[in-house]
Amino acid sequence: MNTVIRAEGLSFVYGWEKDREHxxxxxxxxxxxxxIEEGQSIVILGExxxxxxxxxxxxNALLCPTGGRVLVRGMDTAEEQNLYAIRSTVGIVFQNPDNQIVSSIVEEDVAFGPENLGIPTEEIRLRVDRALKDVGLYEMRGRSTYQLSGGQKQRIAIAGxxxxxxxxxxxxxxTAMLDPRGRKDVLNIMEQLRxxxxxxxxxxxxxxEAVRADRVLIMKKGKIIADEPPEKIFSREELVREAGLELPPAIRIRNLLRRNGVPVPDRILGMEALADWLCARKKDAGGGSHED
Ligand SMILES: Nc1ncnc2c1ncn2[C@@H]1O[C@H](COP(=O)(O)OP(=O)(O)OP(=O)(O)O)[C@@H](O)[C@H]1O
Ligand SMILES: [Mg+2]
Incomplete structure (x- = not known):
């Protein structure tokens, strides 16, 4: 497997990175x-x-480690000459879409990143069109970014x-600032990319949102205290609580059912899987018809 990102003994203290004394x-x-290996889907949780x-x-080299190092495809984030290559390898979409829009027209905004990477104009055109299609906003390419909703702005930021x-x-x-529909849209785009x-x-x-990941990382006080597939992490209720987190809703229901003698297996992590499993069990028991 190819490693995309590697952090080794990475430490960070705010202030020191700007040559301050304290x-x-x-x-x-x-x-x-x-x-982090190529193609993996990772979720990071933590209070x-x-x-x-x-x-x-x-x-992605927006911050430089104050201890240890980060390598992106082998390139050290502390070395200035690697910055462009690193930022075109690892992109970030933030929480607030308003802070990520830089141009007044949708397609200009999406073109901003590749323009900064010095990509030829013709290639930028193709990339912008493709990205806008991927997020379902191609029809809005000529619109003013001021006229977009929060969810649409977030999709523009993703396209960028x-x-x-x-x-x-x-x-x-x-997805934090989006309504349930907007959240779902962004999660669907993520699934498609994955x-x-x-x-x-x-x-x-x-x-x-963590249950479909390949790996779930839990952070606490600047350390990664767990790094496991979701079914393992969420079977460790104590650990999840100590990290200041809650179990996902379907797993809370699963655990309640278990306490009442219904043997829901560990692999059941989401609502749909839980409903399917319960229906199949009911059918197996000969109770397939609807009861009032
Ligand atoms: N610019 C800054 N200067 C000084 N301290 C900062 C700065 N940004 C963050 N911190 C501190 O670093 C710690 C970690 O912040 P960080 O934003 O990485 O946490 P987080 O896990 O993303 O939290 P959240 O869930 O609230 O987004 C916090 O104690 C915070 O106060
Ligand atoms: Mg944060």
Whole structure:
């Protein structure tokens, strides 16, 4: 497997990165070791202030480690000459779409990233069209960005990163400000990218968004305290609680059912899977018809 991102003993303290004499924060990242392989889908969970956004920013060289190092496809994020190549390999979409829109016209906004990478105009055209189609906003390419809803702006922000053709995309709470429909749209775009082989990293406070990941990382006080597939992580209720988190809704119901003697298996993590499993069980027991 190819490693896209590797962090080795990564530490980070705010303040020091700007050659100041004194740090302005405690250690926000503390000796983090992490390897992310090509095509993996990763979810990062952790309570407020645990270091998730700081980690994300270190992974695409928006922040430079104050200890240890980060390598993106072998390129050290601390070396200035690697910055363009790193940022076109690992893109980030943030929480607030308003802060990510830079131009007044949709297609100009999406073109901004690739223009900064010095990509030829003809190629930029193709990339912008493709990215806008991917997020379902091609018809709106000539519109003013001021006239868009929050969900549409977030999709434009995603298109802007997509147009840089990154190998890996980080979504730092990119669904947090959206309504349920907007959230679902963004999650669907992520799933589609994942199916196309892109490496995706999702930072979220919505536990149910973690159940389909290949790996779930839990952060606490600047450390990664767990890194396992979702079915393993969410079978460790104690660990999840200690990290200041809750179990996803379907797993809470699963556990309640188990306490009442219904043997729901570990692999059941989402609502649909739970409903399907319960229906199949009922059918097996000969109770397939609807009861009032
Ligand atoms: N620019 C900054 N200067 C100083 N300290 C900062 C700065 N940004 C973040 N911090 C501190 O670093 C710690 C980690 O912040 P970070 O934003 O990485 O957490 P997070 O896990 O993303 O939290 P949230 O879930 O609230 O987004 C916090 O204690 C925060 O106060
Ligand atoms: Mg954050």
């Amino acid at each position: 740090p302005v924060s405690e250690k926000v990242l503390d000796q983090v070791d992490l390897a 407020n202030g645990s270091g998730k956004s700081t980690l994300a920013r270190c992974l 990163v997509l147009a840089m053709r990154p190998a890996c995309m980080i979504f730092d709470e990119s 199916a196309e082989g892109m490496t995706t990293i999702l930072i979220t406070h919505f536990m149910e």
